[in-house]
Amino acid sequence: MTGLLAGKTVLITGIITDSSIAFHAAKVAQEQGAKVLITGIPERLRLIDRIAKRLPQEVPPAIGLDVTSEDDLAGLADKLRVLAPEGIDGVLHSIAFAPRSIMGPGAAAFLDGPAPDVSKAFEISAWSYASLARAVLPVMNGGGSLVGMDFDPRTAMPYYNWMGVAKAALESVNRYVAREVGAAKKIRSNLIAAGPIKTLAAKAIAGTATDDAKQLSQLDTYWDGASPIGWDADDPTVVAKSIVALLSDWLPGTTGSIIYVDGGASHNTWFPENFTGN
DSSP states (O other): OOSTTTTOEEEEOOOOSTTSHHHHHHHHHHHTTOEEEEEEOGGGHHHHHHHHTTSSSOOOOOEEOOTTOHHHHHHHHHHHHHHOTTOEEEEEEOOOOOOTTTSSTTOOOGGGOOHHHHHHHHIIIIIHHHHHHHHHGGGEEEEEEEEEEEOOOSSOOTTTHHHHHHHHHHHHHHHHHHHHHHHHHOOEEEEEEEOOOOOHHHHHHHOSSHHHHHHHHHHHHHHHHHOTTOOOTTOTHHHHHHHHHHHSSSOTTOOSEEEEESTTGGGSOOOOTTOOOO
């Protein structure tokens, strides 16, 4: 089989539905020749396995992984050794969470965000990138690649609130992870800062109220207008292809970096009328 990932084994986390960026990354990875393994939140494994049946090729049952569980993290390497005795060449970390109290419609004012909820967002959305790297390092092959999912946190976006701060922390975590895994096994670690994609997570941020959904649709409109090449929030394949490129051997000198896959919008300036971003 030929392709960017021919002969490689990659671990994909974060599949929730077939609209998930992680699902499309798994799909493109298979199309590019990879053997794909997946993880899932333990209480949703049956659902995730059903979703995975929509991939081009069959994958083994999802490995239960709660990134807040030290037992799950400690046991991950052994489970991977069984499924992939050849070792792992790449990992996609597509995991993030923030309680409703600190993100999305109805959240508390930013300054009133409850400390325990902010801590949970940091633990799952930023710290877990390092904890996952630690868990998979024993079974990763030299010269492999870790990839995490980012959303440009340099501006204060409506509704994103403390998740934006968690993403800023993730960017710092990535730099330290890159230093550690690079020294250990010459493994690369990079983030993809994607533009808005209409996933389940995006819908959770938008909420169901008409005014909230309207404001979030303004973000899609802004992104498309600000992008010199346009941006389609309904097309996760654009992001998936970039993830696969980072998982491949074709960026061998890139680590500790953030790759912007957002149509260039984050580096342009254009605002639609009444856009409410800061």
